[in-house]
Amino acid sequence: MKAFIRIAELGSFTRAAEAMQTTQAAISLKLKRLEDRLDSRLIERTPRYVELSARGATFLEHARELLAAHDRALAAFSSSRQRITVGISDHVAGPELPALIARMNAQDPELLVEIRIGSSGDLLQSFDRRELDTVIVRLNVGRSDGELIAEEKLGWFAAPGWQHRADEPLPLATLAEPCGVRALAGSLLDAAQVPWREVFVGGGVAAVAAAVMAGLGVAALAPRMLPFGAIDIGSKLGLPELPRLPVLLHTRSKDGRTHDALAALAAAFRSAVRA
Incomplete structure (x- = not known):
């Protein structure tokens, strides 16, 4: 179900695999199992495009409601609400920011996300002082750490x-x-x-x-x-x-719910930059 939703939202098996930290083959297999279970083709795919079928468009909201109910049920037994503080460079946080935040929320509605916008240099300093859990910034001269998310032409x-x-x-x-x-x-x-x-x-x-x-x-x-x-x-x-300028993700969240939410955010951002 999650694989189907990610494919629908990101319009790509590759981006869905990145968001779920798995392989494209695994995403395809998960979708096939779901389609076999429903006896319906949910995604139309050709070498050039990926889009929802008519049945897929109808099923998408039901799938989201089912996952939301699942998350609420788990949250009812959670002893504490996790929080993550994310800094995003003003040169990176474009008009897609609302959609990117929505991706994180869809990944984990019970995760409390705090986002701060600033310059790459200031955000990296805050990250180094452990005031931020994660930052998404332009390449900073003199630093070679961070995960490459995308390269963007100016x-x-x-x-x-x-x-x-x-x-x-x-x-x-x-x-x-x-x-x-x-x-x-x-x-x-x-x-x-x-x-x-x-x-x-x-x-x-x-x-x-x-x-x-x-x-x-x-x-x-x-x-x-x-x-x-x-x-x-x-x-x-x-x-x-x-030149094309790299966009890097720096984070201390290596596993768990916050890491999954960041993986969804990174995959959505790649799609936004390459669109």
Whole structure:
């Protein structure tokens, strides 16, 4: 039942296997057993796509209700409620955050999840001080620990119709220090001998994206962080190419309920970044 729900939610046997910490073959076998038991095909799959069948769409809510009842029954006999504190970099927590939180809740509704948003550097310091159980951050220079979740391409984005005056430095909207993406953007522009100046410093990615769409200037961001309509003007202006930046998971939760919830979160995040 869990395998079926994960396939339906993540749209992928591979992502479902990652979320349940098993193999794709095992996920396929679990689904086949369920379909045999119900004498119905629940998932339509081809080499190009995975989607619910008509019977699968009908059964999905029943499956969720059954698992929720199962979790409530177990919780009634639990002596204490587990808690996990997760820090997520502002450059990582995009518009998919509500759906990612929902994935964790679906994995374990009785797990109390506390999420904090901040810069990668600040969150890693809090993690090292054991103030956070887990952090999901951009690669931090000088550290080689952490589990790679995904690699995400960044671009130089501006509002539609925005024009750069050739005789002026490139106007840049950035996050406040410390911000690894801010430092990377500045160093790449300097190396390419592109004059630039900060015209807006935001306390969060949403503020930077708003400044971009207001026409203040250009920002180095992931495409999913920006409203629809923002355009990548890097090649047009001859700006240096931004690399794919790793997103890493650092955690002390190695097993048990919290680890299972984090595995579901990581799998959902991979799907969001690669979508």
